[in-house]
Amino acid sequence: MGGPKDQDFAPPSKCMDPPKRRLYQVWKGRNKFLFGGRLIFGPDATSVILSTFLIGAPALTFCFKMLLRIPEVDFLYGHVVFIVGLVLTVLDLIFLFVTASRNPGIVPRNSRPPDFSDSTSNSITSMEWINSETPDLKLPRMKDVFVNGHTVRVKYCDTCMLYRPPRASHCSICNNCVQRFDHHCPWVGQCIGVRNYRTFILFVTTSTVLCIYVFTFSLLNLLKEPGHVWENMSRDIVSVLLIVYCFLAVWFVGGLSVFHFYLMSTNQTTYENFRYRYDKKENPYNQGMMNNLKEILFSKTVPSMINFREWVTEDDDSIFGSVNGKYFGNDMIKSNGKMDLEVGIIGKDGKQIPNILQNLDYNGIDESLKKDKGENVILDSYFFPDDQEGKYGNGDSTVDDDGTEVSSHRTSSAVLRR
Numbered sequence: 370m371g372g373p374k375d376q377d378f379a380p381p382s383k384c385m386d387p388p389k390r391r392l393y394q395v396w397k398g399r400n401k402f403l404f405g406g407r408l409i410f411g412p413d414a415t416s417v418i419l420s421t422f423l424i425g426a427p428a429l430t431f432c433f434k435m436l437l438r439i440p441e442v443d444f445l446y447g448h449v450v451f452i453v454g455l456v457l458t459v460l461d462l463i464f465l466f467v468t469a470s471r472n473p474g475i476v477p478r479n480s481r482p483p484d485f486s487d488s489t490s491n492s493i494t495s496m497e498w499i500n501s502e503t504p505d506l507k508l509p510r511m512k513d514v515f516v517n518g519h520t521v522r523v524k525y526c527d528t529c530m531l532y533r534p535p536r537a538s539h540c541s542i543c544n545n546c547v548q549r550f551d552h553h554c555p556w557v558g559q560c561i562g563v564r565n566y567r568t569f570i571l572f573v574t575t576s577t578v579l580c581i582y583v584f585t586f587s588l589l590n591l592l593k594e595p596g597h598v599w600e601n602m603s604r605d606i607v608s609v610l611l612i613v614y615c616f617l618a619v620w621f622v623g624g625l626s627v628f629h630f631y632l633m634s635t636n637q638t639t640y641e642n643f644r645y646r647y648d649k650k651e652n653p654y655n656q657g658m659m660n661n662l663k664e665i666l667f668s669k670t671v672p673s674m675i676n677f678r679e680w681v682t683e684d685d686d687s688i689f690g691s692v693n694g695k696y697f698g699n700d701m702i703k704s705n706g707k708m709d710l711e712v713g714i715i716g717k718d719g720k721q722i723p724n725i726l727q728n729l730d731y732n733g734i735d736e737s738l739k740k741d742k743g744e745n746v747i748l749d750s751y752f753f754p755d756d757q758e759g760k761y762g763n764g765d766s767t768v769d770d771d772g773t774e775v776s777s778h779r780t781s782s783a784v785l786r787r
Contacts, residue, residue: 393677398475398545406677408470411543416558417469421462424576427614428458431583434607438590450586457579464572465557472673473562474548476537478529482508519653536654538640548671552639561639563671570629570666576622584615636661 393406401410410417432454439447512532513520521535528539529546538550540560549563561569587608594601602609632642636654641647647655655661 389680389682391677392675392679392681395681396677397478399543400475400545402677403470409472409475409677410470411553411557411559413542413555413558414469416555417465420465420556423618424461424465424579425458427611428454428461428579428583430607431587431611432458434590435586442593454579454582454586457575457582461572461575461579464568464575468554468561468565468568468572469557469559471559471565471568472675472677473560474537474550474564474671474673475562475675476529476531476534476546476548477675478546479531482530483532517653519651521653536638536641548674549638550640564673567666567670570633573622573625573629577619577626580615580619580622583611584619587611587615633662633665634658636664 391406393400393402393409396402399412401412401414402408403410432451435447435451435454439451441447508525511522511524513522514535515521516535523532523535525531526533526539526546528544531546533539533546534548536549537546539546540550540553542553543560545560547560547562549566551561551566551569553560554569557569557572559565591598591601591605591608591612594605629639632639635647635658636652636656637647646652656664
């Protein structure tokens with residue numbers, strides 16, 4: 370969004386340096402940018418328009434109706450109800466827009482895997498995959514780090530080629546790793562992370578208050594009309610529709626408000642809660658209810674790790690896409706024969722693997738490899754380079770941070786030839 374303009378290109382230098390562009394113009398995530406990278410939306414940013422309509426249409430209808438009723442009711446009562454309703458509506462839309470357009474806490478990605486020495490600096494749990502271009506480079510799938518005296522396991526992100534910070538996760542919709550990832554909200558079209566969680570809470574809470582407000586005063590308008598209630602409802606269809614709409618909506622936004630108040634009180638994220646992350650172990654981030662609420666609602670906003678308006682060249686580390694067969698040719702096939710959905714299904718040469726090969730059952734391959742020791746096994750070069758044939762076998766297993774069992778190194782997905 371927002372095509373390149375003259376101010377988005379750096380002025381040419383005398384030494385004929387490579388042309389520079391703004392980082393947001395070459396960013397490999399799926400975000401959409403406005404106003405020169407100052408506003409950052411998710412790939413489904415059009416949902417903000419739908420949410421704006423669902424909030425603004427009934428709320429402004431109520432305000433307009435109250436404005437027309439001011440001569441018929443008490444002067445002070447009419448003006449107060451109208452102004453409060455209008456202020457709640459404007460605040461709700463502002464919180465929606467700020468949540469949708471703010472960087473949620475995107476983690477800068479790498480252009481290449483980390484050095485072996487860096488990957489083994491902390492406690493590790495596995496040596497799971499090997500780089501296809503450099504067979505001697507082994508990277509652990511997971512590492513242990515210490516947070517508040519507790520051991521926390523962090524996972525390597527194949528897409529961003531980095532070890533995710535604690536509580537960070539990769540959003541498959543935005544294609545970014547996000548700090549303190551809560552969830553990807555379809556109503557704001559953006560990831561909810563460490564930098565926009567507070568405004569998201571304000572948005573959901575204000576929506577709940579607005580629903581209750583419109584419902585209450587629309588019902589009072591009906592009850593204050595002279596005559597029977599059913600007759601008043603037949604004459605004031607708009608108020609009836611507002612009452613029904615707000616009654617249905619408040620269960621959704623009200624439930625979200627209560628749920629996120631519980632999450633804030635216990636210092637959890639939606640992602641952690643849905644995965645039962647702290648059901649059987651202590652939450653290392655829980656500091657007590659009051660301190661948790663203070664941390665989320667009254668602390669300073671975490672600075673952004675990325676300046677999307679900085680000048681970069683195409684080969685800068687911060688802009689490279691990491692879904693690249695150059696680094697991950699054969700390493701996307703997990704030990705259980707499944708594919709890593711965060712990376713995609715790509716073959717050695719960077720091309721997509723045909724659908725018929727994606728659904729193959731790899732469970733019996735290990736048995737075939739071990740059955741005859743004297744038999745030569747030929748590995749399909751589509752997945753494996755020549756210098757890696759015969760290097761794969763069985764290994765010890767461990768459990769990653771998602772609770773799934775993974776092998777300590779890749780099992781071959783060979784195609785046997787007779």
